[in-house]
Amino acid sequence: MDAPTAPQLTAFVGYQQVAQGPRDVVLAELRRRQDNPPAVVFDDLSGDRVELEAGTACGDAPPEPHAGASRHARGVGRPRLGVVAREVTLLPRHWEWLSRQPGGASVALRRLVDDARRVYADRDAVRASRESAYRFMSTVASALPGFEEAARALFAGDPARFAEQIHDWPEDVARYARHLSAGSWAAAPEHTA
Template sequence: MSPDDPPITLTAFAGFRRIAHGTKAEVLAQLRELGDVPSCLVFDDQTGAQLDLDLREMPDADTPHAGHEHRDEAPRGVGRPKLGVVAREVTLLPRHWDWLGRQPGGASVALRKLVDDARRVHADRDTVRTAQEATYRVMTAIAGNLPGFEEATRALFAGDEQRFGNLIEAWPIDLRAHLQKLSAPVWSRA
């Protein structure tokens, strides 16, 4: 996790009701407080990915990556792990390797610069796409059978905030509020 990444938060739903929200440790604590925890779905708020939590798990708050094992991370070892540099395989055509080899600092430095430039240039587009996908994942898992689901999905990906809002207006309040929160970057950057 880089310093630029937003804090990882989770939200748990039992049916259409939000029953927990916060960091992984906070959500685990809230679910434990409920005692006989109803069947619930837990989502990563940034990606909309559904997670399986073990209520017996005790995350170590002092560990920087505690509670983040649901993120895909490359195995450590090759590269400079202390600096966060991780080696992975990249497949390019010979002309690409030739060009990269002629760049100051070599292929790795050139690729890092290209990626950083692309992240800056496409930051708004990537933020919108990420918010749309997260909202869609949660909608699909919880609201797939609700009236207007398909039309709301179309409005979400079309960037039509008013239509999206109108279509989910009759949905349960906790679900509606969560979907509005997840989709907010779509509307603010459209």
């Protein structure tokens, strides 16, 4: 399994992109700016807003959990496998079916989830891309003309109408919206009657 990569971030001040790259690069660029306007920073994969702590030096590790938390506390589950116990609410017929499965309920549930992840991977990627683009657009571009129609086109899977609606937006905003929405069109599932 590949090690997780550091998130790539993009910072905007108003409608202008002012920094892009790993956390420490974006943070350094925001600190370097003399005018120091408030920047809005986004995760390039999820479209989520990211809060950067301006008081920490670049490269500093994120703050530790509060002092009372133990680093060695163990929860329920099998820590070497990364298993986390959580509550699942099912109807009695579901529990009965699970109890009859080879390996028990946990093995059956893991298998079902893995199968569903494979079957719905393309659909989930399209949904994630649309949600990512919408999060960015609603934060930065909601006051721009065509925002509502662009959002409708995004969720309708209409790339031509989306491009038309964002065509007159500020260049950096339109480019980043296209970047975040790219997965919305690449693997869009076809609807059959």
